[in-house]
Amino acid sequence: MRRLTLTLPAMLLAAPVVAADLNVTVQIPQLDVAEYHRPYTAVWIEREDHSVASQLAVWYAQKESKEGAGTKWLPELRQWWRRGGRDLQMPVDGVSGATRPAGEQKLSFHHGKAPLGQLPAGKYELVVEAAREVGGREVVRVPFTWPTSTPQQLAAQGSSELGSIKLELAP
Amino acid sequence: MNMESPRMLKQTLKWSALALALVLPLAAQAHKLWLLPSATDVSGADPWVTVDAAVSNDLFYPDHMPVALERVVVTAPDGQTAKVENASTGQYRSVFDVHLTQSGTYKIAAFNGGLFASYELNGEKKRWRGEAANLAKEIPAGAKNVEVSESINRVETFVTNGKPSDAALKPSGKGLELAPITPFTDLAADEPATFQLLLDGKPAAGLKITAIAGATRYRNAQDELDVTTDKDGKFSLRWPHAGMYWISASTQDDKASVKPAKQRRLSYAATLEVLPQ
Numbered sequence: 001m002r003r004l005t006l007t008l009p010a011m012l013l014a015a016p017v018v019a020a021d022l023n024v025t026v027q028i029p030q031l032d033v034a035e036y037h038r039p040y041t042a043v044w045i046e047r048e049d050h051s052v053a054s055q056l057a058v059w060y061a062q063k064e065s066k067e068g069a070g071t072k073w074l075p076e077l078r079q080w081w082r083r084g085g086r087d088l089q090m091p092v093d094g095v096s097g098a099t100r101p102a103g104e105q106k107l108s109f110h111h112g113k114a115p116l117g118q119l120p121a122g123k124y125e126l127v128v129e130a131a132r133e134v135g136g137r138e139v140v141r142v143p144f145t146w147p148t149s150t151p152q153q154l155a156a157q158g159s160s161e162l163g164s165i166k167l168e169l170a171p
Numbered sequence: 172m173n174m175e176s177p178r179m180l181k182q183t184l185k186w187s188a189l190a191l192a193l194v195l196p197l198a199a200q201a202h203k204l205w206l207l208p209s210a211t212d213v214s215g216a217d218p219w220v221t222v223d224a225a226v227s228n229d230l231f232y233p234d235h236m237p238v239a240l241e242r243v244v245v246t247a248p249d250g251q252t253a254k255v256e257n258a259s260t261g262q263y264r265s266v267f268d269v270h271l272t273q274s275g276t277y278k279i280a281a282f283n284g285g286l287f288a289s290y291e292l293n294g295e296k297k298r299w300r301g302e303a304a305n306l307a308k309e310i311p312a313g314a315k316n317v318e319v320s321e322s323i324n325r326v327e328t329f330v331t332n333g334k335p336s337d338a339a340l341k342p343s344g345k346g347l348e349l350a351p352i353t354p355f356t357d358l359a360a361d362e363p364a365t366f367q368l369l370l371d372g373k374p375a376a377g378l379k380i381t382a383i384a385g386a387t388r389y390r391n392a393q394d395e396l397d398v399t400t401d402k403d404g405k406f407s408l409r410w411p412h413a414g415m416y417w418i419s420a421s422t423q424d425d426k427a428s429v430k431p432a433k434q435r436r437l438s439y440a441a442t443l444e445v446l447p448q
Binding site for chain 1 (some may be wrong): 210212213214215216217218333334352358428446448
């Protein structure tokens with residue numbers, strides 16, 4: 001019992017440094033609106049020429065319908081759709097999933113493992129795009145250089161459909 | 172019958188006016204012929220778009236004449252002709268649906284080619300349009316100053332289901348056509364897009380291209396963007412804002428393919444959607 005209480009915090013502290021190479025926190029804001037739907041959200045990494053280096057996450061309505069399981073509205077994530085979303089065949093294992101509620105959504109990615117994969121050294125942008133039914137759309141970008149020699153904490157702030165976007169890089 | 176006759180006459184008059192509007196080069200008339208799709212990028216298991224087709228001055232407000240549905244041809248991503256569904260023609264516009272059963276880019280086009288003649292009969296100026304085969308028998312023997320021209324007019328728009336493709340966009344090699352360098356359904360505000368204008372399948376150099384954004388009713392100027400095609404027929408447009416744009420070009424030459432026409436009048440127009448960044 002005693003040993004457990006000691007090891008658990010130690011593991012939590014160690015986790016980001018040892019196991020995860022790239023951690024993303026996406027804040028979905030709480031909105032005071034009459035009709036609320038959870039936003040469609042995409043998270044990906046772009047190279048300097050805006051081509052997609054890695055597709056990290058896409059959250060969309062999973063409900064079944066004649067028009068498709070929520071896939072009809074994926075082009076509403078306009079930049080993601082144009083920059084490579086439309087190249088994917090949904091669902092994508094480890095990438096696509098259900099829409100998420102308001103709050104901080106934490107994602108961890110490991111270099112060399114899907115979906116992040118091998119990221120060659122260079123300049124990139126983490127891109128988060130959210131589009132909400134009967135709501136708005138917003139894109140937030142966090143530029144970063146890969147790999148990093150020291151742990152880094154980067155962030156950018158959304159103003160309407162997204163809250164703060166945090167990016168933690170571990171060497 | 173008595174009730175119907177005036178109506179039928181009115182319909183006939185309306186359709187001949189419409190046919191005329193389709194035949195005249197776009198530059199020479201005030202009205203614009205346009206196709207307006209409800210979306211240009213679609214996805215999902217069963218995507219559809221609905222398209223308005225009309226002739227009007229303001230973009231994109233149907234307030235003048237509908238486009239005749241028999242002129243509309245939809246080409247699917249596999250290059251085959253696709254069905255026009257739920258079609259109807261109203262007073263000011265035609266409406267139809269396209270069921271995008273294949274993935275890739277669809278071309279929706281209204282094409283018109285034919286002969287146009289002007290002549291004088293007993294001091295009165297007359298006009299005629301129709302097929303070459305009927306020219307001789309339909310223009311009276313006593314006609315003077317008969318001038319015959321051929322026209323090739325093309326109006327298009329594009330819709331992509333999933334990833335863009337170009338099999339439906341192969342030029343026919345006849346008249347003015349547009350080839351994508353930037354995919355037609357991949358346009359964003361403040362990003363340049365490059366296309367190539369073709370005349371009979373070859374680069375059309377030195378022609379003026381005009382782009383006008385829709386919603387003209389809500390501003391006090393046309394705010395045209397004008398560019399000229401380069402030696403390879405290529406041109407670039409940087410869209411100032413998101414919206415539906417109508418781009419057009421027209422020209423004339425003496426390469427009429429049908430006798431006795433000498434002059435040939437050609438026009439091209441397309442509706443393109445530009446999305447926000």
